[in-house]
Every structure is written in C-alpha cells, then in structure tokens.
Amino acid sequence: MTDNDEAASVRPLTLAWVNRHLEVGERIAGAEALHGGISAEMRRLTIGARDGGTRDLVLRTFVGVEDAEDSLDREAGALTQLRGTGVPAPRLVAVDATAAHCEYPSLLMTHLAGRTVLDEEGLETRVPLLARQLVAINALRPAERPGVYVALTTADTVVTPKGADAAAWAGAIDVIRGPAPPYEGRFLHRDFHPGNVLFDVPPSGPAGARITGVVDWAAASWGPADLDVAHCSTNLALLHGPGWGLRFAEAYEEAGGVLAAAASERLYWRVRDALAFSEEVRSVSRPWREAGRTELTTRAVEERLDAYVTAVMDALG
Known part of the structure; x- marks a missing residue:
C-alpha cells in the first residue's frame, strides 16, 4: 500500500478534522500505520508544506474502547502539562475525545524522533x-x-x-x-x-x-x-x-x-x-x-x- 493509499484510508471525518488543524498551505502528503500499541490505532502522518518541506504528526484513534474519552482527556492534559518541563513528550496539536468531529475519539500530536528498543543488547x-x-x-x-x-x-x-x-x-x-x-x-x-x-x-x-x-x-x-x-x-x-x-x-x-x-x-x-x-x-x-x-x-x-x-x-x- 502506498503512502497516498494509507492517507486515503484515514476516515473522512477524521481526515477533515486533521486538515483543520494544519498550518496554512499544509496538506497530508502520506500516512503510515504504526504498530506496537494494544488499544489504539496509530498513524504517522507526513505533512507537506508549500515550500516542499515536510513534518510528521501522529494520529491516535480509539475504536470500540469504553474509556476512550477519559484516556484522551488524560493524555491531552498530560501533554499540556509537560510542555516546558524537559520531559521529552509529544506536543498536543488537537484532541476530539468525544468524537464530536471524528468518526472515533482521536488525538493529534507531534512526532518524536527515535525508536523503541526491546533487544537484549545494551x-x-x-x-x-x-x-x-x-x-x-x-x-x-x-x-x-x-x-x-x-x-x-x-x-x-x-x-x-x-x-x-x-x-x-x-x-x-x-x-x-x-x-x-x-x-x-x-x-x-x-x-x-x-x-x-x-x-x-x-x-x-x-x-x-x-x-x-x-x-x-x-x-x-x-x-x-x-x-x-x-x-x-x-x-x-x-x-x-x-x-x-x-x-x-x-x-x-x-x-x-x-x-x-x-x-x-x-x-x-x-x-x-x-x-x-x-x-x-x-x-x-x-x-x-x-x-x-x-x-x-x-x-x-x-x-x-x-x-x-x-x-x-x-x-x-
């Protein structure tokens, strides 16, 4: 599946919601499913700008999760409180904890560099x-x-x-x-x-x-x-x-x-x-x-x- 195909797979209402929180001139250039989570769908969105530059955001979506509203409210609150603390956490971009605008409760945040390491070495x-x-x-x-x-x-x-x-x-x-x-x-x-x-x-x-x-x-x-x-x-x-x-x-x-x-x-x-x-x-x-x-x-x-x-x-x- 190409990046554009993945981007198209983001649900229509959620896609429109994400677009409303992008900077002027930006667009979703691609998307990639992220694996490793248990309770949420995770996607990395590549955001393209008019000048040809790109940045990445992460979209978290809870599908069929009973406590989704509480979880997203907690995460949004934590990310807000963590700004400026020195703890390397994502920055909150937007949250729709009650699915008022998206198909399912969702949160949009910045993408951090690095990777998880589960190996024995090191x-x-x-x-x-x-x-x-x-x-x-x-x-x-x-x-x-x-x-x-x-x-x-x-x-x-x-x-x-x-x-x-x-x-x-x-x-x-x-x-x-x-x-x-x-x-x-x-x-x-x-x-x-x-x-x-x-x-x-x-x-x-x-x-x-x-x-x-x-x-x-x-x-x-x-x-x-x-x-x-x-x-x-x-x-x-x-x-x-x-x-x-x-x-x-x-x-x-x-x-x-x-x-x-x-x-x-x-x-x-x-x-x-x-x-x-x-x-x-x-x-x-x-x-x-x-x-x-x-x-x-x-x-x-x-x-x-x-x-x-x-x-x-x-x-x-």
Whole structure:
C-alpha cells in the first residue's frame, strides 16, 4: 500500500478534522500505520508544506474502547502539562475525545524522533536511562493534577498461570486482598515501560544510546511512585527475565527516586502490578513478537511472570 493509499484510508471525518488543524498551505502528503500499541490505532502522518518541506504528526484513534474519552482527556492534559518541563513528550496539536468531529475519539500530536528498543543488547545501559527518566517524570508537580490512578485487578480476577508456583501466587494474591498502603502522591505516567520510550542508538553501538521521547500518556495519573516503578519492573521482567525486574527498582533509587520505606508496602505495589499482567498476557506479548521478539510466546511470558512473582515474594515477602 502506498503512502497516498494509507492517507486515503484515514476516515473522512477524521481526515477533515486533521486538515483543520494544519498550518496554512499544509496538506497530508502520506500516512503510515504504526504498530506496537494494544488499544489504539496509530498513524504517522507526513505533512507537506508549500515550500516542499515536510513534518510528521501522529494520529491516535480509539475504536470500540469504553474509556476512550477519559484516556484522551488524560493524555491531552498530560501533554499540556509537560510542555516546558524537559520531559521529552509529544506536543498536543488537537484532541476530539468525544468524537464530536471524528468518526472515533482521536488525538493529534507531534512526532518524536527515535525508536523503541526491546533487544537484549545494551540493556545494562538502557535500564539506568529508563530509571533516570522515570525519576524526572515522578518529580513533576503540575499546576493541575491528573486523576488518581486506577487499579482494576482484584484478588478474584487474577489468572494464575498453568504450572505456576502455587504458594507464591497464593501469597501474592493475599497481599492485594488488603487495603492499599498510604502513599505520597506523585505524577505518574502509569504505563512507563520500554515499549513507550524512544531511543536514539548511534552506529557506534548501544553504549551511546539516549532517550529521545516518552509516549502514550493516556493513563497519566496521580499516585505512588512505587506503582510506576512496579509497572516498568514487570515489563522488564517479562522482556528480559526476573532479575531485570528486580534491578529496575534499585536503579530507580540509585537515580535519586524515593520508594516506600517499608518492605511490605513495596511488596504490595510490586505484586499488584505483576498480578495485573496475569489477565492480559496474550495482548501484552503480541506487540513484542511483532517487534521481533518472536520467542516471547504467550506461554514463555507466562513462565517469566511466574518466575518474577516468585522472585518478588522471595525478596520482599
């Protein structure tokens, strides 16, 4: 499919809405579907100007997503608050959270340079970079706080993987039966992980990698820093092994981040996030395989999740 064909595939009302938010003399010269997301359609739009120059925008569209309005409102609010903070996030161009003008709820933003890196090579360099970036995000004090974090997983919705360590999982499930520990609120990305961080990796090798962007702010929230750390930790454990999940929390503190003082409180947030993955292993692992990590089958990710939950219970339980 050519770029023009892709551009034509943008739904008519949405296409007209995008055109209304372009600069005078600009037009959509092409479009490319972006892969890797779970809940939204993503397209990179090439915008052409009269002088022959181009720039890229990103169009996010939620189709058949129940909480699309809340997600897009959160993202639009976060992108607005992030301007001028030094956090490398896209700039908001326009949002239609209720689909008043588009076929489906949509958001238009600037495109950031860089790419996601999910490879094993260079991981020892990227983990400290991820930790420092998350510390900077959690340290923000926006003029208007986003909504309080949402955690949907309960002890009754956890799906224990086949062949999992029954004692470890039973213990972890018991942990989240209790109330959430008290916490000091922080600005949360709420979906911070390697798949939502863009890197520039120079030809000289991964040792010179640097972060160029943090994307997907649709779940931006106010809550405990431990929850953001737990989420990235679980992702690293599933992508690279349980040891890297445990290592990330250490890297976060080494970067100046502050986590809950009590081991029991750290345990609560760590297992709450890990257990949430039990309900969506299939949907989480699919984009990783599409990105080239073909060995991360649903079963392989389940086994890593089991190993990580067991490791967390051993370390903090």
